[in-house]
Amino acid sequence: xxxxxxxxxxxxxxxxxxxxxxxxxxxxxxxxxxxxxxxxxxxxxxxxxxxxxxxxxxxxxxxxxxxxxxxxxxxxxxxxxxxxxxxxxxxxxxxxxxxxxxxxxxxxxxxxxxxxxxxxxxxxxxxxxxxxxxxxxxxxxxxxxxxxxxxxxxxxxxxxxxxxxxxxxxxxxxxxxxxxxxxxxxxxxxxxxxxxxxxxxxxxxxxxxxxxxxxxx
Amino acid sequence: xxxxxxxxxxxxxxxxxxxxxxxxxxxxxxxxxxxxxxxxxxxxxxxxxxxxxxxxxxxxxxxxxxxxxxxxxxxxxxxxxxxxxxxxxxxxxxxxxxxxxxxxxxxxxxxxxxxxxxxxxxxxxxxxxxxxxxxxxxxxxxxxxxxxxxxxxxxxxxxxxxxxxx
Numbered sequence: 001x002x003x004x005x006x007x008x009x010x011x012x013x014x015x016x017x018x019x020x021x022x023x024x025x026x027x028x029x030x031x032x033x034x035x036x037x038x039x040x041x042x043x044x045x046x047x048x049x050x051x052x053x054x055x056x057x058x059x060x061x062x063x064x065x066x067x068x069x070x071x072x073x074x075x076x077x078x079x080x081x082x083x084x085x086x087x088x089x090x091x092x093x094x095x096x097x098x099x100x101x102x103x104x105x106x107x108x109x110x111x112x113x114x115x116x117x118x119x120x121x122x123x124x125x126x127x128x129x130x131x132x133x134x135x136x137x138x139x140x141x142x143x144x145x146x147x148x149x150x151x152x153x154x155x156x157x158x159x160x161x162x163x164x165x166x167x168x169x170x171x172x173x174x175x176x177x178x179x180x181x182x183x184x185x186x187x188x189x190x191x192x193x194x195x196x197x198x199x200x201x202x203x204x205x206x207x208x209x210x211x212x213x214x215x216x217x
Numbered sequence: 218x219x220x221x222x223x224x225x226x227x228x229x230x231x232x233x234x235x236x237x238x239x240x241x242x243x244x245x246x247x248x249x250x251x252x253x254x255x256x257x258x259x260x261x262x263x264x265x266x267x268x269x270x271x272x273x274x275x276x277x278x279x280x281x282x283x284x285x286x287x288x289x290x291x292x293x294x295x296x297x298x299x300x301x302x303x304x305x306x307x308x309x310x311x312x313x314x315x316x317x318x319x320x321x322x323x324x325x326x327x328x329x330x331x332x333x334x335x336x337x338x339x340x341x342x343x344x345x346x347x348x349x350x351x352x353x354x355x356x357x358x359x360x361x362x363x364x365x366x367x368x369x370x371x372x373x374x375x376x377x378x379x380x381x382x383x
Contacts, residue, residue: 004360007367011348014366018345032367035374039342042323044236045229050246055228058257059221 010036152203220260223270224253230343231278237327237339238282252281272354275344279336279354322380326373334369341366 006028014036021040045051179190179201187204208214218226231252236245255277263273327335333355340351348366352359 003367004364007364008360010367010370011363014341015347018342029371031378032370032374035377036342036370038319038323039327039338039370042320042342043229043233044242044245044320044324045232047242048228048232048246048249049242050250051228051232054250054253055221055224058224058253061254061257 218270220257223256223260223274227271227274228253230345231274233343234275234278234339235282237324237335237343239285240324240328244285248281248285251284252278255281269350271344271346272350275340275346276354279340282336322377323373325380326376329376330369330372334365334372337362337365338369338373 009028010032013033017033017037018040179192182189182191182200184202184204186206187202189200189202189204191198191200228249232245232249235248235252236242239245239248252274256274259277263270267273268276327338330338337351337355337357340346340354341348346354348362349359351357352362355362357365
């Protein structure tokens with residue numbers, strides 16, 4: 001057998017050995033294949049003293065590389081302007097949303113003007129048009145005049161719960177007793193009893209007079 | 218694959234490849250460290266469409282070994298025969314010592330090859346690359362790579378058999 005043919009056969013068997021790790025009988029030269037097996041199994045990496053430390057250092061550099069990439073990004077004027085604009089948008093967006101949420105509060109005094117001075121308001125073009133432009137008050141607001149109750153879920157009691165505060169002294173944890181539903185004039189409520197106090201959580205329709213004193217200018 | 222995964226998967230292979238060339242454990246650590254530092258620096262620019270990650274990494278390793286050999290020649294250092302595995306002074310289990318001696322003999326046998334054969338043997342047995350991949354990397358023909366491997370193994374076999382008879 002020529003050397004080229006022997007080498008080809010040897011390499012075929014060597015590839016199979018490297019792939020599946022099993023030894024094959026290389027008939028022309030079993031000793032050569034045995035040595036190839038030794039070389040394939042040889043692993044000197046256990047003698048490395050830097051394997052772990054190098055890994056940690058490179059992992060650190062990898063993170064540092066991200067910072068470096070950000071730094072180089074900021075060195076570009078266009079990128080810097082775009083990023084600054086994006087940051088401003090992100091910062092201003094919550095403020096804009098907050099103002100949008102305040103819109104009903106702004107319309108309330110205008111509605112109050114209509115309630116308190118209906119005749120005068122009707123004769124004045126400007127304020128009337130402004131009043132018309134204001135959002136329509138809800139059905140509750142129309143029924144209750146100036147103030148409308150905020151839609152609330154029905155009051156319900158819940159099982160006993162341990163209050164997540166323990167007393168500093170010798171007392172036992174504060175326990176909130178189960179609420180007791182009661183009927184009230186113009187509404188309902190839940191009476192809660194704690195160790196030292198009894199209080200009532202009420203839900204009832206109120207009039208402006210319950211809260212404010214009306215004065216005529 | 219991120220860089221840490223690449224490191225975990227290929228550290229041992231690259232270390233073994235470098236060790237076949239460098240032989241000295243401390244210097245092998247240095248060169249291997251340089252290989253992975255260079256790989257990290259170029260990792261962002263690595264294009265998987267151009268070459269498998271193994272070929273890319275071992276190209277870096279080959280260059281690092283070439284740089285190390287040039288630097289060693291400039292320093293005019295002593296032969297690597299001095300780097301033969303020295304038996305440890307601590308008491309060791311006989312099997313472990315034997316294993317270390319075997320490893321030392323293998324390294325010596327590889328070191329006895331000419332530079333091209335050593336490089337091909339190191340690539341073949343540490344990276345597990347195919348002869349075609351090695352041919353692409355070294356610029357040789359695929360069948361030529363096969364013949365170099367076969368001849369190198371035969372030469373090492375003769376050297377080792379002679380040593381074991383002693």
